[in-house]
């Protein structure tokens with residue numbers, strides 16, 4: 001097979017946007033945007049991945065235009081970017097232009113931290129965080145969050161009002177409009193890992209009995225669906241990509257859907273609202289999603305929705321995200337397995353996270369069959 005025939009190097013067009021191959025840079029927070037404005041090195045950082053052949057770059061999480069979108073997260077994160085205000089928009093315009101000059105495609109990941117934002121942090125420290133039912137999540141989940149943070153987060157707060165919910169949705173829509181005006185090629189929504197809108201999806205953080213809640217996952221999907229519709233109204237014909245996950249920072253073993261039928265309730269509502277690409281965020285891309293079938297979460301997502309789908313988690317690496325901060329992570333060439341799955345129609349795209357931080361030329365090395373650079377947490381200290 002010639003390189004261009006290899007499944008991972010086949011182009012793919014979604015809503016008129018052509019990706020030159022199936023390799024996607026997974027969204028990764030880099031904390032290099034003081035005051036919400038990406039710093040100078042972020043320009044070369046994104047452009048370099050495009051120059052080295054990444055098909056689609058999904059940016060780090062970008063706080064949407066809402067006062068409680070960003071603060072310190074569970075790990076004390078800081079200096080995350082925004083996409084509103086003249087300075088931030090101007091910097092993103094330069095970053096997008098650089099990626100385009102290098103032949104790449106780039107989507108911003110729109111992010112609202114919801115219940116995970118530490119209270120009294122971020123640009124509006126006087127505000128408590130936005131939580132569907134005033135809950136952070138259950139005590140005792142399988143989690144790596146530090147104890148002092150957890151203690152502060154466990155106390156219940158006032159649930160979001162109807163007006164609060166409408167305001168957050170409007171904030172996402174404004175950021176989507178800014179993304180379009182800035183020249184981005186599509187919109188990615190962070191709907192995973194316990195943030196908003198995942199906090200509406202998860203029964204542990206959404207106990208509401210109004211139209212934003214319900215006992216069925218399909219009912220709790222409403223916030224996500226309304227959000228996607230509001231983004232669609234601003235995004236015009238741009239592709240919308242939606243990341244969701246079973247796992248949560250509050251509980252790595254947490255689950256939204258116990259069965260494929262439940263999952264269909266969530267994904268069907270999001271697809272009907274206008275999602276073009278699903279990003280099924282897992283820690284290991286190849287693990288079975290439900291008992292009784294070897295199919296992965298990305299595999300189920302594609303089968304249930306028929307939409308373009310991305311798999312992610314552990315591509316090129318031996319262990320998962322939560323285990324990667326202690327020391328070097330060994331590399332593994334699981335690309336042949338990924339390619340077989342693309343060929344078989346299990347999923348369409350692959351998200352590559354830590355491998356692409358460690359090695360900007362990862363996509364070229366896949367093409368050339370060369371060994372990858374291993375990920376070590378110290379590479380996070382600098383933007384390169």
Ligand SMILES: Cc1cc2nc3c(=O)[nH]c(=O)nc-3n(C[C@H](O)[C@H](O)[C@H](O)COP(=O)(O)O)c2cc1C
Nearest residue numbers: 026027028029060061312313314315321352353354
């Ligand atoms: C440093 C770092 C920052 C991350 N930040 C985000 C983020 O902003 N948004 C998001 O959806 N996922 C984030 N993730 C998760 C990655 O997008 C990806 O799903 C995860 O690392 C698994 O892929 P990997 O095994 O290839 O690293 C982050 C991961 C890392 C390592």
